[in-house]
Amino acid sequence: MKNHTFIFCCVLLSAGCQSNTMQYIKSQPSDFRKDVSGKAVDLYYLKNKNGLEMAVTNFGARVVELWVPDRNGDFADVVLGHNHIDKYVNYQGERFLGATIGRFGNRIANGEFTLGAERYEVVRNEGSNSLHGGLKGFDMVVWDAKQLSENEIEFTYISEDGEEGFPGTLSVTMTYRLSDSNAFEIVHKATTDKQTVLNLTHHSFFNLHGEGNGSINDHVLSINALSYTPVDSVLIPTGELASVENTPMDFREAIAIGSRVNDDFEQLKLGGGYDHNWVLNRATPTEVELAATVYEPVSGRFMEVLTTEPGIQFYGGNFFDGKVTGKSGKPYSYREALALETQHFPDSPNQPGFPSTELKPGEEYRHVCVYKFSVK
Template identity: 75%
Template sequence: MKHIKSKRADFQAEVNGKQTDLYILKNKNGLEMAVTNFGARVVELWIPDKDGNFADVVLGHNNIDEYVNYEGERFLGATIGRFGNRIATGQFELDGVTYQLPLNNGPNSLHGGFNGFDMVVWDATQISDNEIEFRYISKDGEEGYPGTLSVDMTYQLTDDNEFVVTHRAVTDKSTIINLTHHSFFNLHGEGNGSINDHILMLNADKYTPVDSVLIPNGELGEVENTPMDFRIPTEIGSRLGVEFQQLKYGGGYDHNWVLNRKSDKDIELAATVYEPASGRFMEVLTTEPGIQFYGGNFFDGSIVGKCGKTYDYRGSLALETQHYPDSPNQPEFPSTVLNPAENYYHVCIYKFGVK
C-alpha cells in the first residue's frame, strides 16, 4: 500500500540556481519516507501502530514553497549545520582568530545562521529504494565559518525499521562542526494532538543548565530530584507545572542532556519514546555525546500542516543527537573542532516498533 501523499511536482523548483526534487524511500515492511534535497528534509515518514495502521509521524509542508518561504518554524525535518544549537553572541575563537556568526536567535547564533544547511539545496543521489546520499560543499566564510567543509550524508530506511542518518565531513582548514537532524515527531500522527502524553526515556544522569537566553552556564547539572530526570520512562507533561527555573527559561523542555556513554564513538542508546494509545515506540541511538530534547514550546497553531490540521503548542517533539550547545566557548565540553586530515563522523538512528 502506498502511503506518501506529497506530489513530486510540488517539490520541483529552482532555488538559488539549483533544482529541488522529492525522493521516496521504502523498506520491505511498508515503511515509507519522502525527502527533499532542499535542506535534506524529511517531508513524510509513515510507520504502523500496534494494529498495523500507518500514520505520518513527522511535521512538514506539502510543497517546496512553504519550506523556502517559511512562516513560523523554519527547521521542520531538516539537516542542521554547520553548527547545530546555539553559540553565545555568535562568536568563537579558533587558532587565535575570533569569528563572528550571524545573530539569528536574540543575542545568539542558532543552527548555522540565516542560511544554514537547512536552507541550501543539496546534491542528491538515490542509491536504492531504501537509501539516498546527500552532498554539500560549504565554502570558506559561508555564514562566517572558516574552512571549506565537504559534507557527505546518507539516509537509509532499513528492514529493521530504522531511519539511519550518517554524517561525514572533511575540511581544508580548522573549523567547528555540529551537524544534527531536526525532524519533529508526534507518534499519534502529525497534527493529532499533544506529545505531553508520550512516555520519554533519556539515558542521562546530567544535563547542561542554561541561562535566560538558553546558553549553557558551563556546569553539568544532575537530573536527580528535578523535572529533568527521564532515566525512568516518564510522561513528558507530568512535571511541566513544577516550579523549576530551567523550565521557565526554556518555556518547557529545550535542553541538552549529557548521555551516559560507555564508549567514545560506538552507536549507543540515547532515548526512547512510547505513545500508549497507538503503541508506537521509537528508540534513538547515536555516536554523539549529547541529545537536545525540545518539547514543541514555540508552536502556536499558526502553521497548517500537510494534513490540513494546525501544528499546536507542544504538538511535537525533537530529539537531536549532537555535541553540546556553545561548545566552542566552553573548554570543558567535548570539542567540536574539526581539523584538516580529520574525519567528522556522526550516526543518528531512529528505530520504530510497537509495544
C-alpha cells in the same frame, strides 16, 4: 506504443518519481520541483521491505513524510512537514521542520568564538546568538542528491570558506536509509581544508499519534543521562553539568512528558518547557549507543534514538502556536511535537569543559543518528 510507455515510465522512476510504488505517501514531486538559488529541488521516496515509507527533499535534506505502523498495523505519518516546497523556502513559524542542521546545531553565544589564534564572528539570527548555523544554514541550501537504492539516498554539500562566517571549506556527505529493521538511519561525514567547528544534527519533529493529532505530553520518554547542561536567560549553557536527580529533568526512568513540564522549576521557565541538552551516559566515545526512547500508549508506537554523539537536545514543542497549518490541513499547536536532536553540546566552541567540536584538515567528522520504530 507499448515500448514508448515503458520508456516513459523508466524515465519517471530514474528522476525519483516513484509515487506509483508508494502506498501512503501523499506529497507529489510536482509540488517540490523548483530552482532555488540556481539549483534544482526535487522530492525523493524511500521504502523498506516492511512497508515503511519516507519522502525527502534535497532542500535542506528535509524529511517531508515518514509513515510507520501502530500495534494494529495501521500506518501514520509521524513527522511534521509541508506539502509544497514554497512553504519551506518562504517559511512562516517553525523553520527547521525535518531538516539537516549545520554548520553548527544549537546555539553559539554572541555569534562568536576563538579557534587557534583567530576570532570568528558568525551570523547572529536569534538575538545576540547564532542558532542552527545562521540565516542560511544547511536547512536552507539545496543539497546534491543521489538515490542509491529503494531504501537509501545520499546527499552531498560543499560549504565554502566563510559561509555564514564559519572558517574552512567543508565537504559533507550524508546518507538516509530506511533499514529492514524499521530504523531511519542517518550517517553524517565531513572533512575540512581549514580548522573549523562542526556540529551537525537532524531536526525532525515527531508526534507518534500522527502529525497534527494532538499533544505529545502523553508520550512516555526516557533519556539515558545522569546530567544536563543548564542554560541562562538566552538559552546559552552556563558551563555546568547539573545532576538530573530530584528534578523534572530526570528521565532515567520512562515517564510521561507532561507529568512535570509545568513544575515550578527555574530551568523549565527559562526554556518555556523542555528545550535542553542532556549529557548522555556513554560506554564508548564513538559507538552507536541508546540515547532515548519514546512510547505513545494509544497507538503502541515505540521509537528508540541511538547515536555516536555525547548529547541530545530534547525540545517539547513549546513555541508552536497553531498559526501554521501542516501538510494534512491540521494546525501545529502548542506542545504537539517533539524533537530529539543528537549532537555535541550547545556553545561548545566557547565552553572549554565541553567535548570539543573542532575539526582539522586530515580528520573526518562522523556522526550517526538512528530513529528505530517498533510497537509495544
